[in-house]
Amino acid sequence: MNIISFKTYFYKELSEVYPETEISAFWTLIVEKYLGxxxxxxxxxxExxxxxxxxxxxxxxxxxxxxNEPIQYILGETIFFGLPFxxxxxxxxxxxxxxxxxxWILTDIELAKERKTTHILDIGTGSGAIAIGxxxxxxxxxxxxxxxxxxxxQTAIKNxxxxxxxxxxxxxxxLSCDKLTKQYDVIVSxxxxxxNSEKKQMQANVLNHEPQTALYVTDKNPLLFYKKIGELAYKNLLDNGLLYVEINEFLxxxxxxxxxxxxFKTTEVKKDIFGRNRMIKTQK
Known part of the structure; x- marks a missing residue:
């Protein structure tokens, strides 16, 4: 089979699952990965x-x-902040x-150049994207x-x-940690x-394939992690240290x-490029 024949098959087989623009994006990634x-x-x-x-x-x-498996899992790789993961x-x-x-963190640190060495902690690192970025x-x-x-x-170490x-x-x-072992200038999570009630709004590729423990919290205690992270950060940030978190836009x-x-003495909510409340910075 040649490229054009398989492309026709590729688009046809996926046409009932994805819009054509997304299939086109998949095709570009696939031919680069598998055909070079x-x-x-x-x-x-x-031909x-x-x-x-x-x-x-x-x-x-x-x-x-x-x-509906994410293309990133199929390829085993993605790009974050211009870096391969x-x-x-x-x-x-x-x-x-x-x-x-x-x-946001990099911009703030750039504005505080007088600090020779910045000590940073990433909580819930996953692939290591934030820490490595x-x-x-x-x-x-x-x-x-x-x-x-x-x-x-193990994945983060590889990255x-x-x-x-x-x-x-x-x-x-x-959640079982009472105190961190170091003091930090910046903590991020x-x-x-x-x-759980928002699951119905999630796309199938996320709902059925990405790790649920990294995504979901109960409706009864949706800020469970933020409370713990905030308490630990308050104990373990240096004076004027900063805590940055990604948040649920509705909370x-x-x-x-x-x-x-x-x-914490000052708290700033920041919108993402789509205008959603997505990040918070707070200072000790």
């Missing part, structure tokens, strides 16, 4: 033959996409709004990262090695914040009030 061709060369050489081995692999990709079902796929959180842009910073999942920590940065990773259940006011109740 960019979009232009795939279009210039439509190029696909080997039987690759053809079998591509049909498996189609079958997985038909089950390995991803698999043990970790969340990094989101663009989390890039905005990293950029910061490490790649702050070579003098000392960065720690923790996660409850041993499998996630740190892939991007040639230094991050100290540790397996830790934050993207904890679980989607309420921005409640989250900000929680931090103020803990004792």
């Amino acid at each position: 061709l960019d979009r232009l060369n795939a279009a210039l050489y439509p 190029k033959e696909i080997t039987n081995t690759v053809h079998i692999a591509l049909k498996k990709v189609v079958a997985r996409l038909q089950q 390995y991803v698999n079902p043990t970790v969340l796929i990094p989101r663009p709004e989390t890039e905005e959180l990293v950029n 910061l490490a790649a842009n702050l070579p003098s910073a000392l960065i720690d990262a923790i996660d409850i999942s041993a499998a996630a920590i 740190a090695n892939l991007n040639k940065v230094q991050v100290s990773f540790m397996e830790q259940d934050i 993207n904890p679980p914040y989607v309420r 921005a006011t409640e989250t900000a009030e929680l931090f103020e109740e803990i004792g």
Whole structure:
């Protein structure tokens, strides 16, 4: 089978599951990964033959996409903050709004250049996206990262090695942690914040494939992680230290009030590029 024949099959098989624009984006990623061709060369050489081995692999990709499996898991990789990351079902796929959180931190640190070394902790690191994104842009910073999942920590270590940065990773259940072992200038977290009642709004690729423990909280106690993280941060941030978190857009006011109740002196809610309340910065 040649490229153009498989492309026709690819679009046809996925047409009932995805819009054409998304299928086109998948196609570009697939031909680059499996055929080593960019979009232009795939279009210039439509008669190029696909080997039987690759053809079998591509049909498996189609079958997985038909089950709404995220393309990032199928490829085993994604890009975050301009950096390559390995991803698999043990970790969340990094989101663009989390890039905005990293950029916010970097902008603030750039404005406080008098600090020679910045000590940073990433709580619930997952793939290591936040910690590694910061490490790649702050070579003098000392960065720690923790996660409850041993499998996630292993993925994060691979990503740190892939991007040639230094991050100290540790397996830790934050909810059972009474005190951190160090003091930090910055603590950052993207904890679980989607309420169970909001699951019906989630797309199938997220709901059926991404790790639920990294996404969901009960409706009875939706700020469970923020309360714990806020208390630990208040104990373990240096004076004037900063806590940054990604938040549930529908609970921005409640989250900000929680931090103020803990004792933080200033709290700022920031919108993402879509105009949603998505991040909070609070200062000790």
